[in-house]
Amino acid sequence: MSAVYLTEGLSAAEQTSLVPVVVYPEETEPWPSVKPLLPESEPDNATDGLPTPFTTFDQNSLLNADVPALVPMGNEAADPEQLVLPLIQDEVVLGLLVVAREQQQWSDSEQSQIQQVAETLALACVMDQRSQWLANASYRQRLLQADQKQTLSDLMHQFRSPLTALRTLGKLLTKRFSGDEQNRPLAESIVQQSERLEELLQQFDGAVDIGEAALEPQDGQGQLPALMPAPELAEQNALSAELLQPCWVADILSPLINAELGVMDEKQLHLSVHIPEDLPPVRADASALREVLGNLIDNAFKYTPAGGEVRIKVRRSISDASQVIAVSDNGPGIPPEDLAHVFERHYRGVQAETEIPGTGLGLAIASTLIQEMQGRIEVFSPAIDNKESQNGSTFLVTLPEC
Template identity: 40%
Template sequence: MLMPASPEFVLLCQSQIAALTQGLGAALSVVYLTDDPAAGGDADLTPVAAYPEEAVDWSQEQILRLLSGGPSSTPLPPQRLLADAERSPASPPNSASTPQQSERPSGTPNPAFQRAAGPAAEPGLYSQKIVLPLVYEGMMMGLLVTACSDCLWGEQEQSQVEHIAQTLAIARLLDQRSQWAEFELHQRQVLQSQQRDQMDDLLHQFRNPLTAVRTFGKLLLRRVQPEDENRTVAEGIVRESDRLQDLLRQFDTVIDLDPASLPEASPVSPSRDAEVHSGRAPLALPSQAAPTPSEPRSVTGQVQLEALNLAAVVAPLVNSAKVIAQERGLTLHTDLPPDLPPVWGDRRALQEVLNNLLDNALKYTPSGGTVRLVGGIERQSERGNRQQAIAILDTGPGIPKADFEHLFERHFRGVQSQGEIPGTGLGLAIARDLMSQMQGEIQVFSPADESGLIEPSTSPGTAFLVWLPIHVASQD
């Protein structure tokens, strides 16, 4: 299948039709294109340029009647245009004579150049018509239909028409090649962008456990006496985790996480753009292998929904968070009722979401502040099903209302980008995408007391509520 004609090709067709009209006195000229070169005489023809301009909207039957001079009631099949063209192929460029001229006897007219019957054209009819195929390298790409009234075209004029047809055929081929190259470039850029996004996500997800390992190592180092033989093990943990963090910083520099550096894709048609952007690929979880760019990445292939015990999901995250909070001079409160109903979600995805939110709370809350993790919050969704939330609240500086609109965009850090705390702006984007795969939602409140879960305080703080459907037996 061929792509639609580009605006540049349409302009070329219009200029060639103007040459026929002004230079040769053509009273009618239409350029038709087909989107299926292999269809032959059954191909559908679409007009792209014409003189007079309204001829673009004429049907093939109307054109045929005008060319043949038949009455308006005479049915004529659209395939007649193609049949006429297939009997008279165009000549290659720069040839001394056309195939028709070299093969037919002297004085025999080219069948492509036909005069109306009778000594003179009747009023409203054309004295001479030409139907030529747009063929190059064996590919039939369309037709050039032109006709004149009250004039006769000699061999020189006929040769000019043939060269115009051949020019359009070559231009159509080059137009297709250009569009396909543009389309393939756009695809590569989209795939490159997806690969970059996934690499960014994996790097971000790698940092959280690395921070926890480093914190555990430093805590262990404080508790081990200098003469203890295990002290070298603790020192090695801290040393290698520092080395890994340094390698991560170098890796960030090498791949340049700024998406603005990626060249913008060339414009493509909306239909092709929709095919390429058929939905953003879901995130790969830390313990899953990322598919190659050529492989489709479906939601069901990334998360496995099941009934989850929230206390079991949260417990290992709380243990790590307590160590980090202790090192940073923060207080961590947890309030998780023991009889919470199970929720419907994916264990690894939910842990990644909560880990990102806890990491942000611990990172942006100043020393002496408090981070809370609260469960047992329920609501009825708009669809009528029950949902349960885990809330993570902090006493940090809060989030400006102006940042809310872009809060979950990739690489967006808002006011935090002006501070000294490092970050990639990916944590919330990753959390939002994973929650979407689990059919859940994240709510944000800042100041935190707007959530209704705590009393107003001098520190604005932020509250994130992670909502998931409550599991019922029928979902198994």
């Protein structure tokens, strides 16, 4: 016969209960009416009064690394030949494996096999405990993320109300200003930026829904679905080729420039824009390109000191049928040691020591979007079109023409 017992817990100061888990054959009797214990010290006649297949051990010896793997039990002359093996993993006693048979001793080969069984049971017990811990941790994580999703949904709902009011006020101002009114571009910029915020909110909604769907159990029993392989995630996040359509750079740049009029007036900045007429369209995603150029232009105005200059220039490259968009400033520039890292996520370099706010994500997002549109983005510091000084930065975005 064979039997497996697991410990309810093991403490150096308390007795540890052994819980019977399985016995073979199933009709083996008797199962004890009370849980046997592992005392701290082995009393005299420890085996007296304990039903087979239980025995008692010194708890400290079980925790000792030198404990023999096979422990004989009982009176060999009168009892079946019994072997009791502690289930030990990482010096922690997890239970006992007891095997017995009559009128035949266990050979060395059989004892070795039984020892391997005990080691396997101990490892399986540890894996089961870890699996339960991970399942509980995953369940708690789902609860936390569900709470976070609810909070974000509430915040986004509250955000839409003032956003809608802002867009409405912008439209009313636009109607009140005549076509040649100096402040009309500011009102139009309010409308355009509010519409851009609405687009970003929709993308945020989609990202939250994707994250929630990935955490939903598939079998209804609280089990997490298998993680999606990285290549599939990359394909899902990448810009689809169907989204790349003809885009006119001038149409993308115009509202972005108007959005900076308030900053220009506040900091007394000079803006130089050169966009050739009748440029052919580039092959891009309009929303993504707006995000990229908006980030570059915003950075240029943010890092240019009061009274400085921002330059935006578009030119064609006939050799490879592409267009190059250059955004330059005459700010402090980027140190050489930071140039190789500016497109890394959360990297700000020396700018992290300034009072200029930032997260180090804008350029990383821009780089990813440009790559997905089969273009490239580069940075130069000092600015390549400012020969009068050795400061400033220039960002070049190259995209293929249609």
